[in-house]
Amino acid sequence: MLESVGSLTGTPWIYAMVALSVLLDVFLPVLPSGVLVITAATAAAAGSATDRVPHEVPDILALTLCAALASLLGDLVAYRLAWRGGARLDRAIARSRRLTAAQERLGVALARGGGALVILARFAPAGRSVVSLGAGAAHRRARDFLPWSALAGLTWAAYSVALGYYGGQWLGATWLGTGVSVLALFAAGSGAAYVMRRPVKASQAG
Secondary structure (H helix, E strand, O other): OHHHHHHHHHOOHHHHHHHHHHHHOOOOOOOOHHHHHHHHHHHHHHHHHOOOOHHHOOOHHHHHHHHHHHHHHHHHHHHHHHHOOHHHHHHHHHOOHHHHHHHHHHHHHHHOOOOHHHHHHHHOOOHHHHHHHHHHHOOOOHHHHHHHHHHHHHHHHHHHHHHHHHHHHHHOOOHHHHHHHHHHHHHHHHHHHHHHHOOOOHHHHO
């Protein structure tokens, strides 16, 4: 896996590549941003195991902050675009039961001061896109949404980096170590998607 990323893992360009991938995957959920973060973190683990000098491997703190900030920026861009989307975006959301349901759940969560849905959505496939666009289209206040978006991005980034780093230390910087870490990330996403799909009980929505 490290060879597939190439020499970028030993240069500052890895941070730019991670940031761009994380920023854009709110619009293109097929981008493997999580896999890229895990791969870079695995490279950091490999470097620490072989006593390579710090500038030759990614710094895990810088990598975490880079991914978290890019996640927040992507959410903000999607939120603002959806806010200005007007009637066309409203009609698109109305045609999708998934988007409509997610928007309703988000409204309930933010109105009650809870942001667990925003954090869960960051792990679920395409959940980040649904929530960010839904918050903007529904004109939710930025102060209600963005702090939770920042926490969600930091949680996701820290989890992904930890998976790659500790997976690389325990299992080695191999296909096995990276693959197990990626599977753990996908497992978290599947769990988050399952929770998000559960219907809201009337007692909770009231």
